[in-house]
Amino acid sequence: MLLIRNAEVYAPEYIGKKDILVAGGKIERMADTLPDFDGAEVLDAAGKIVTPGIIDRHIHITGGGGEGSFKTQAPRVELSNLVEGGVTTVVGVLGTDGISRSVENLLAKAKALKEEGVTVYVCCGAYGYPSPTLTGDVSKDIMFVDEIIGLKLAVSDHRAPNINVDELIRVGSDVRTAGMLSGKPGIVCLHMGDDKKGLEPIFKALEETSIPIKTFQPTHCGRNPKLMRDAFKYAKMGGTFDVTCSQSDAKFVEVAGVLKAAKEDGVPMDKVTISSDGFGSFSNYDEAGRLLNIGVAEVNTMYRQVVYQVKHEGMELAEALTYATCNVAKALEIYPKKGCVAEGSDADLLILNEDLTMDGVIALGVEMMKDGVIIKKGTYEN
Numbered sequence: 001m002l003l004i005r006n007a008e009v010y011a012p013e014y015i016g017k018k019d020i021l022v023a024g025g026k027i028e029r030m031a032d033t034l035p036d037f038d039g040a041e042v043l044d045a046a047g048k049i050v051t052p053g054i055i056d057r058h059i060h061i062t063g064g065g066g067e068g069s070f071k072t073q074a075p076r077v078e079l080s081n082l083v084e085g086g087v088t089t090v091v092g093v094l095g096t097d098g099i100s101r102s103v104e105n106l107l108a109k110a111k112a113l114k115e116e117g118v119t120v121y122v123c124c125g126a127y128g129y130p131s132p133t134l135t136g137d138v139s140k141d142i143m144f145v146d147e148i149i150g151l152k153l154a155v156s157d158h159r160a161p162n163i164n165v166d167e168l169i170r171v172g173s174d175v176r177t178a179g180m181l182s183g184k185p186g187i188v189c190l191h192m193g194d195d196k197k198g199l200e201p202i203f204k205a206l207e208e209t210s211i212p213i214k215t216f217q218p219t220h221c222g223r224n225p226k227l228m229r230d231a232f233k234y235a236k237m238g239g240t241f242d243v244t245c246s247q248s249d250a251k252f253v254e255v256a257g258v259l260k261a262a263k264e265d266g267v268p269m270d271k272v273t274i275s276s277d278g279f280g281s282f283s284n285y286d287e288a289g290r291l292l293n294i295g296v297a298e299v300n301t302m303y304r305q306v307v308y309q310v311k312h313e314g315m316e317l318a319e320a321l322t323y324a325t326c327n328v329a330k331a332l333e334i335y336p337k338k339g340c341v342a343e344g345s346d347a348d349l350l351i352l353n354e355d356l357t358m359d360g361v362i363a364l365g366v367e368m369m370k371d372g373v374i375i376k377k378g379t380y381e382n
Contacts, residue, residue, distance in 0.1 A: 007045035011341040012321035053088025053348030064095035064280030079378035085300035088348035098126025127154035129161035142178035150187035157193020199230035245301035
């Protein structure tokens with residue numbers, strides 16, 4: 001047991017100073033003042049802030065990249081990468097390379113990270129179509145593999161399989177039904193590229209069918225103005241869209257700009273999430289499609305974006321946290337198990353100093369970072 005005392009709690013809304021009792025990986029009790037409990041370790045969080053752990057819905061846990069041949073394949077995520085970024089729940093995905101990187105690799109890495117102490121889900125599929133799977137069938141993957149909650153697919157991108165609307169409808173229908181039958185969200189994570197079509201294929205699929213809009217969840221929606229406008233329209237229709245965090249302070253302005261524009265346009269902000277695209281590649285191409293440069297995305301960008309929103313955009317911490325916590329949990333249908341600080345929720349918590357530097361990370365009730373130092377690392381990390 002762990003008894004956290006005197007914490008300023010953002011759940012993510014500010015609920016005041018609280019004591020929190022953690023036991024069995026859950027938040028068992030939370031109150032203004034709790035009694036002592038025999039055998040409980042006490043963590044005095046006076047002067048510190050406790051928030052939900054970050055939920056990163058888009059991480060290439062087996063490494064992405066490869067667009068510049070084999071030498072540009074990105075490395076795999078290690079546990080300390082997640083802890084450093086305050087990430088306690090992950091959705092692992094494949095990317096451009098669904099050939100040398102497989103669903104088997106993805107699932108094995110997910111299970112490894114789970115054994116090391118964090119919560120991990122995955123999407124089968126990759127950019128290509130037909131989608132790579134574990135069982136040979138997307139529906140069976142979602143139905144029978146606990147970690148698989150949906151499918152990854154690329155559209156409106158020069159690396160996409162350029163499926164037609166009928167094929168997109170079939171994918172959405174299969175994923176939707178498999179999710180219903182297995183008690184999972186059944187989502188299609190749509191990698192969105194710079195193609196001029198934007199979200200038009202998704203709009204057409206929804207217009208022609210009764211597939212619930214929650215099934216299709218596009219990401220990278222801040223990459224160009226047309227796609228951003230489409231995403232705003234999509235959210236007003238009831239859909240959720242995701243914005244990828246950037247790799248530098250200068251780039252954080254871009255995500256901040258998307259959030260600001262969305263609010264000004266009347267977008268329901270509970271339909272907006274952010275993610276890191278961690279350990280995927282960030283690549284740029286010329287007009288002929290030739291690779292100009294490539295790099296590997298970090299995992300800690302969601303945490304850094306939250307801090308940026310508060311320190312540079314004047315956003316309240318409670319709001320900034322929503323895009324990385326409760327909004328994501330609701331989109332993935334794991335709320336309130338995840339994404340909040342509440343009795344009965346998983347004990348996935350961040351402990352921040354008053355200046356928002358990270359002091360502690362707790363995943364499923366286990367301390368991963370303490371006093372700003374990572375104390376739980378992956379099996380083969382130094």
